[in-house]
Amino acid sequence: MLYTPKYIYNNDLDQKICKCPECKKYRILYCHSSISECKEETSKSIESDIFAVCSKCGRMYRFSITQMNNQDKFHVVRVNLIEEKYSDVKENIIRNYNSYESILSIKSEDFLTKLIKDIEEDNYKLLEYVFMEK
Ligand SMILES: [Zn+2]
Numbered sequence: 060m061l062y063t064p065k066y067i068y069n070n071d072l073d074q075k076i077c078k079c080p081e082c083k084k085y086r087i088l089y090c091h092s093s094i095s096e097c098k099e100e101t102s103k104s105i106e107s108d109i110f111a112v113c114s115k116c117g118r119m120y121r122f123s124i125t126q127m128n129n130q131d132k133f134h135v136v137r138v139n140l141i142e143e144k145y146s147d148v149k150e151n152i153i154r155n156y157n158s159y160e161s162i163l164s165i166k167s168e169d170f171l172t173k174l175i176k177d178i179e180e181d182n183y184k185l186l187e188y189v190f191m192e193k
Pocket of ligand 1: 077078079082113114115116117118
C-alpha cells in the first residue's frame, strides 16, 4: 500500500511553508517519494519532492521533505514559491509524471499513482513512486 495523502499539514512539518496567517495545510498536486529501509540497522528514510497549494491563499509551492526513522516531524528543505500559472504547472507535472516507467499504476479517487522502483535485497528495501492529482 503506497501512502498518497491528499493534504500535508503544517503540524507535520518542522517549519511553515506558506506565510499567510491562516495557512494550516497544503493540497498535494504532485509528489515523488523514495522510501529506503535498512533492516539490519532498522533505519528508514523517506524523501519526497512535492508540488502543493496552500489551501487558504492558493499560492503554489515546490518543496522537499525528509524524515529519518519515524521522527515525529518532516524536515522541510528547498522551498520555492511557484509563480507560473496553474495550467503551466499542471502541464509540467503531467510531463514529469509521464516521464517515468511504471512497474504498477494505480488509479484512486483523487490520484494517479505510479510505482517506479521496488527493490528488495537481503537487508535493504527501496520503494519509489510518484503520484499526481487527477
Ligand atoms: Zn497561504
